Amino acid sequence: MGSKAEQILQALTALLQAISGPTVLRNAALPTRIPPDGVIILRDGDPGEPEQSLGGVGGCYYQHSVEIEIIIQHGDADQRQSLFDDLLLAVAGELDADSTLGGLIYGMTYGRPAIQLEHEEGAAPLLGGVIELTLDYETASPIS
Template sequence: MPTTRETILAALHARLQTLAATVLRDEVLPERIPPAGLIILRDGQPGEPEVTLSPLHYHYQHGAELEVVVQAAKERATAFDTLIAAIGTTLESDRTLGGLCDWVEAEAPASVDMPVEGAASLKAAVITLNLHYTTTGPLA
């Protein structure tokens, strides 16, 4: 039986799969970026939980990350903005991931342009997702 953490991350990964971009989980950046863009979900860290004792529960604010990358010779900024907006719409459509999570909140991305020798430049950002959830134990 998977842990609460894994169940939530798997649900988030599945939710992101509905986007046009290719979505990977904890993979290395591939040599080629798909035309619709690339999103890599990084599991991140659950951090220190707040603990309630009666009944015993651990309340996490887990920081997962999305690495978002687009590569286009033209309209790179527009393609990047469209992908970021699509991620936001997808997350806002169900902030509880079907009731698995208390709340999913994205932080604003800080984008960078990265030149690639002999190819179109990349536009990329890391988006931190705060996943709020409760478990009955640190390993549950």
């Protein structure tokens, strides 16, 4: 079954895998070849320090920061931008459709990513961005 954090990260991975087209990876290095439909990489991030209720009664509350990296590679600038925006909207649509990950979390917050364009000589440019996502949840103890 795994810890609550692992259950949440698995549910988030499954949610991203529901998007048609891109390759979805978790904690992976950037592939040497980007598939035509792009890549989404979930980075587990940092759960931070737990907050406990006064007197130590009750669970531990987390605001777990994770990152969703989106990468598109295409030679045509307009196509690249359009594909990136479509993928960004698809990710937001999935996150908004299940903002509690099936009841595993209280909710999530995120914003639009900063966009980066990278170009290697001899290859089509990469357009990417990282969505910083904060997941709010409770566990029975700091380790569970």
